[in-house]
Amino acid sequence: xxxxxxxxxxxxxxxxxxxxxxxxxxxxxxxxxxxxxxxxxxxxxxxxxxxxxxxxxxxxxxxxxxxxxxxxxxxxxxxxxxxxx
Numbered sequence: 695x696x697x698x699x700x701x702x703x704x705x706x707x708x709x710x711x712x713x714x715x716x717x718x719x720x721x722x723x724x725x726x727x728x729x730x731x732x733x734x735x736x737x738x739x740x741x742x743x744x745x746x747x748x749x750x751x752x753x754x755x756x757x758x759x760x761x762x763x764x765x766x767x768x769x770x771x772x773x774x775x776x777x778x779x
Contacts, residue, residue, distance in 0.1 A: 735761020
């Protein structure tokens with residue numbers, strides 16, 4: 695479990711920058727940004743196989759944790775309206 699948290703810590707800043715890039719380039723409702731961040735985190739964890747020896751399931755967990763950390767876990771339940779651009 696420590697390896698998963700360590701890998702999520704490495705992925706979180708990369709994913710934060712990627713989510714900000716998506717928010718600035720694509721016009722989407724602000725209430726779907728946490729879901730997009732979570733999905734991007736899982737995808738980033740899956741394609742990070744050359745950088746770690748973790749199994750796929752553990753990389754997916756780390757990506758999901760990093761996705762939740764990238765937008766802030768508290769924003770998932772927040773009611774927000776408008777768009778990102």
